[in-house]
Amino acid sequence: MRHQYVLTxxxxxxxxxxxxxxxxxxxxxxxxxxxxxxxxxxDSADAAxxxxxSQLVPGAITYRVFVDLKQGYTLLTVGGFPPVNGSGDHPISxxxxxxxxNNDDRGEAWGSSIGHTHLDENTVALDSWLSMxxxxxxxxxxxxxxxxxxxxxxxxxxxxxxxxxPGGLLVNENPLSAIPLTTADGLxxxxxxxxxxxxxxxxxxxxxxxxxxSYSDDNFAWAVLTPGGVAGPDTNNRILIGQFTTDGExxxxxxxxxRIPDSLVCNDPNCLQILEYYADLQPADTAGSAxxxxxxxxxxxxxxxxxxxxxxxxxxxxxxxxxxxxxxDGDPDTENDTWDANCICSGLPVGIAEVGEGRVExxxxxxxAHDLLWAEITTDHAARAHLELRDAVGSTIIDRDLGRIAGxxxxxxxxxxLNSGIYFLNITVDGRPHVERITHF
Numbered sequence: 494m495r496h497q498y499v500l501t502x503x504x505x506x507x508x509x510x511x512x513x514x515x516x517x518x519x520x521x522x523x524x525x526x527x528x529x530x531x532x533x534x535x536d537s538a539d540a541a542x543x544x545x546x547s548q549l550v551p552g553a554i555t556y557r558v559f560v561d562l563k564q565g566y567t568l569l570t571v572g573g574f575p576p577v578n579g580s581g582d583h584p585i586s587x588x589x590x591x592x593x594x595n596n597d598d599r600g601e602a603w604g605s606s607i608g609h610t611h612l613d614e615n616t617v618a619l620d621s622w623l624s625m626x627x628x629x630x631x632x633x634x635x636x637x638x639x640x641x642x643x644x645x646x647x648x649x650x651x652x653x654x655x656x657x658x659p660g661g662l663l664v665n666e667n668p669l670s671a672i673p674l675t676t677a678d679g680l681x682x683x684x685x686x687x688x689x690x691x692x693x694x695x696x697x698x699x700x701x702x703x704x705x706x707s708y709s710d711d712n713f714a715w716a717v718l719t720p721g722g723v724a725g726p727d728t729n730n731r732i733l734i735g736q737f738t739t740d741g742e743x744x745x746x747x748x749x750x751x752r753i754p755d756s757l758v759c760n761d762p763n764c765l766q767i768l769e770y771y772a773d774l775q776p777a778d779t780a781g782s783a784x785x786x787x788x789x790x791x792x793x794x795x796x797x798x799x800x801x802x803x804x805x806x807x808x809x810x811x812x813x814x815x816x817x818x819x820x821x822d823g824d825p826d827t828e829n830d831t832w833d834a835n836c837i838c839s840g841l842p843v844g845i846a847e848v849g850e851g852r853v854e855x856x857x858x859x860x861x862a863h864d865l866l867w868a869e870i871t872t873d874h875a876a877r878a879h880l881e882l883r884d885a886v887g888s889t890i891i892d893r894d895l896g897r898i899a900g901x902x903x904x905x906x907x908x909x910x911l912n913s914g915i916y917f918l919n920i921t922v923d924g925r926p927h928v929e930r931i932t933h934f
Contacts, residue, residue: 569750569751
């Protein structure tokens with residue numbers, strides 16, 4: 494049986510009441526992006542452990558992959574989808590140029606199956622698996638920068654593995670992984686255990702030791718039976734969907750189904766509750782005039798290649814300002830500021846910054862943008878303003894001196910002739926920059 498029919502049963506609990514009386518086109522920005530966190534870099538002591546496996550290599554990186562959604566949106570399923578209702582073929586894929594590390598001792602194929610009492614043993618915490626929010630049978634997975642309760646793995650919390658290493662394993666403080674596991678481990682027990690995963694199709698065998706280094710399938714997906722899908726465990730609404738440890742080049746392409754908030758549902762028969770995001774949005778997916786095509790989108794972060802130099806939130810190739818890392822929004826009344834998946838420093842409400850003697854609000858919409866992008870600047874004082882649009886490698890596409898502005902000022906940017914990808918809109922007011930990361934498709 495092709496899995497879309499089974500998924501209909503899995504997702505039937507997503508039915509929610511209709512609240513509006515007319516057709517409303519969907520907002521694709523419910524998916525803010527995919528965050529890939531370098532969770533840990535194995536060292537020689539970790540690799541020497543034989544209790545977990547002899548396959549761990551010094552320098553192997555453990556990656557965690559999160560789906561970052563707006564508040565109110567929920568993740569229904571992740572997977573590969575065959576053509577249906579005029580759509581194209583959308584396989585899901587994972588691969589590495591070497592092999593994925595799998596812990597033979599207490600490792601599992603699903604994060605929700607990892608026993609929480611085993612996380613302190615040898616290299617169990619580095620096992621490779623898929624998930625729908627869980628990092629163990631009792632813990633939600635969160636970014637280390639969002640972890641509110643410290644660490645239960647690594648160092649003194651670890652049994653030291655087969656060599657009984659004094660001080661324990663998982664203590665490496667490699668700068669690539671930013672926060673050490675001995676400080677924060679991205680495991681949060683908030684009192685509510687994540688639900689176990691249900692899957693249809695053939696799951697990747699590569700999460701069993703020695704079972705290959707690549708997987709691609711258009712007939713496999715995973716979800717939970719929670720009515721309405723899964724939301725993140727905190728207001729950031731980030732859902733952990735997998736952990737992957739490898740010393741090779743790590744790549745993936747994902748497809749997601751996301752449920753919109755109740756407040757955005759209407760009772761027009763053309764209104765749908767599910768947004769479909771595909772790594773490769775094909776002409777067949779949006780051909781014709783059927784309303785279903787209004788609910789199919791792509792996003793540049795749905796595919797990832799660790800071999801490519803990432804562009805940071807300040808437009809610097811390989812720079813340190815990556816989503817999930819610390820930033821400073823300039824407001825002394827906030828703390829623990831971090832870049833989100835759209836490269837917004839989250840200390841202040843999005844688009845708000847203190848500039849000069851007064852207050853400035855900058856907004857850019859829609860984001861993602863296709864043809865036209867509108868930038869709006871609102872000030873409570875006269876200010877000098879400048880607008881610049883740069884591509885992902887830092888080349889200037891548009892450079893405008895806006896002169897002196899006051900009150901509400903709007904600018905229209907035509908992006909229809911630009912290549913799809915990431916752009917950075919930098920609006921400077923009285924010498925203070927406001928940078929917005931723009932996705933163009």
